[in-house]
Amino acid sequence: MVQKRQLPINERPSMPTVRLMLNPMRTAKQGVNVNIGKDGDEYKQITTTLLVHQDDMAALGVEDGAAVLVRTEHGEAEFICKTDKVPPGLIFVPYGPPTCQLMGGDTDGTGMPTSKGWDVDVIPCSELDR
Amino acid sequence: MGGKVTCTLGEVKNRADFIVYWGGNPAECHPRHFTKYTLMQKSKFLPRGRKDRTVVLVDIRETKSAKAADHFLQVRPGKDFELLTILRALIKDQKVSEEQVAETGLSLEVLKDLIEKMKAAKFGVMFFGMGLSMTRGKHMNAAALLTLAAEMNAFTKFVAMPMRGHGNVTGADVIMRWQTGYPFGISLNRGYPRYNPGEFSTVDVLVRGDTDCAFIIGADPGATMPKPAIDHLAKVPTIVLDPHVTHTSRLSRVHITTAPAGIAAPGTGYRMDEVPMPLKPALQSPYPSDEEVVRRIRETIALRPDWMTNQPQMIEAQI
Numbered sequence: 001m002v003q004k005r006q007l008p009i010n011e012r013p014s015m016p017t018v019r020l021m022l023n024p025m026r027t028a029k030q031g032v033n034v035n036i037g038k039d040g041d042e043y044k045q046i047t048t049t050l051l052v053h054q055d056d057m058a059a060l061g062v063e064d065g066a067a068v069l070v071r072t073e074h075g076e077a078e079f080i081c082k083t084d085k086v087p088p089g090l091i092f093v094p095y096g097p098p099t100c101q102l103m104g105g106d107t108d109g110t111g112m113p114t115s116k117g118w119d120v121d122v123i124p125c126s127e128l129d130r
Numbered sequence: 131m132g133g134k135v136t137c138t139l140g141e142v143k144n145r146a147d148f149i150v151y152w153g154g155n156p157a158e159c160h161p162r163h164f165t166k167y168t169l170m171q172k173s174k175f176l177p178r179g180r181k182d183r184t185v186v187l188v189d190i191r192e193t194k195s196a197k198a199a200d201h202f203l204q205v206r207p208g209k210d211f212e213l214l215t216i217l218r219a220l221i222k223d224q225k226v227s228e229e230q231v232a233e234t235g236l237s238l239e240v241l242k243d244l245i246e247k248m249k250a251a252k253f254g255v256m257f258f259g260m261g262l263s264m265t266r267g268k269h270m271n272a273a274a275l276l277t278l279a280a281e282m283n284a285f286t287k288f289v290a291m292p293m294r295g296h297g298n299v300t301g302a303d304v305i306m307r308w309q310t311g312y313p314f315g316i317s318l319n320r321g322y323p324r325y326n327p328g329e330f331s332t333v334d335v336l337v338r339g340d341t342d343c344a345f346i347i348g349a350d351p352g353a354t355m356p357k358p359a360i361d362h363l364a365k366v367p368t369i370v371l372d373p374h375v376t377h378t379s380r381l382s383r384v385h386i387t388t389a390p391a392g393i394a395a396p397g398t399g400y401r402m403d404e405v406p407m408p409l410k411p412a413l414q415s416p417y418p419s420d421e422e423v424v425r426r427i428r429e430t431i432a433l434r435p436d437w438m439t440n441q442p443q444m445i446e447a448q449i
């Protein structure tokens with residue numbers, strides 16, 4: 001059994017953190033770029049573009065193009081926000097190396113790690129730089 | 131729960147007048163599915179094509195596929211199992227409360243209308259994707275959907291089929307099933323196949339650190355698996371066979387470039403309905419095929435039996 005790590009201790013408790021549900025997904029563009037090459041700028045851009053509802057953007061206090069840090073109990077990765085017509089409270093990003101950083105290794109005995117529906121903490125990078 | 135009532139995509143094309151996509155986004159992930167099999171094709175029993183078919187999409191968000199569907203049901207995340215179980219109850223006219231239905235994000239009226247349409251269909255098919263099988267509940271969600279499809283056969287013809295991923299993943303499952311009796315998560319270290327997902331499945335073996343070597347053919351776990359599994363691949367000698375230099379190649383000790391299957395190497399690919407399709411290469415490649423590399427490695431090892439003798443768990447059947 002894999003020991004789950006506790007959430008990283010937030011050193012600055014006043015930092016605005018918004019809890020959302022992250023659902024990694026697939027897109028046609030991502031599929032095309034997997035075959036063109038995963039080192040390309042386009043693949044990197046696709047796999048780091050986070051789709052967020054406008055109310056959640058407001059709660060985070062960020063605008064399109066802002067960098068945010070997404071944390072799970074397993075790891076963290078940086079993404080760029082983009083407003084999209086997704087349901088409020090849910091955020092979406094195409095699968096890729098950044099989502100691997102957030103995925104836990106425990107498969108609950110099924111052989112497949114939980115690949116969608118993660119509860120994540122989202123923190124604007126501008127707050128981290130302060 | 132168990133088993134799968136299914137058919138081929140040819141039958142879907144010719145007969146399916148009621149199509150459900152559950153937790154999948156074929157408009158993005160399987161762009162030819164609509165045009166070749168489920169929506170646009172005019173066929174023997176559906177001469178008017180799209181006009182003869184009803185399409186339902188069940189998902190947690192309105193994807194591009196919703197535009198192609200007649201009905202879109204937005205289920206609350208993580209409530210697929212509950213919704214499927216409610217549908218199983220409703221088809222048998224069992225009592226379900228409004229509150230139970232409300233938890234799934236839908237209404238009893240919508241579900242009753244759906245069931246009416248399902249029962250009125252001549253040939254129904256349910257396609258399910260990763261939105262169902264990779265969220266909490268995983269195989270139990272898929273089992274609930276397969277059971278619903280099986281139980282619908284008390285009223286009309288109904289089948290189910292998973293929307294498989296890229297490449298030849300169906301082929302890998304089919305061949306392992308044929309050779310060992312199991313589709314994945316198999317250990318051969320006792321000289322006979324043993325099956326136990328969670329123990330012998332790749333992610334678990336890597337995360338626990340059970341393996342001291344990894345041989346990866348045509349996959350990129352370095353860009354798809356959880357970080358603890360990737361970390362272990364970087365620790366042990368990893369050998370990669372791939373047409374591209376991938377994230378896994380970078381953390382491996384050896385990368386062997388191979389010809390892309392179906393483009394520059396022949397072989398057999400399995401469609402998502404498990405129908406084998408011969409692959410004819412259209413181009414020539416300077417690189418060998420995966421099959422040739424594996425065969426040459428095997429032949430080289432066979433010439434050096436002394437490489438295998440001192441390993442306590444090695445037995446003759448493995449060599």
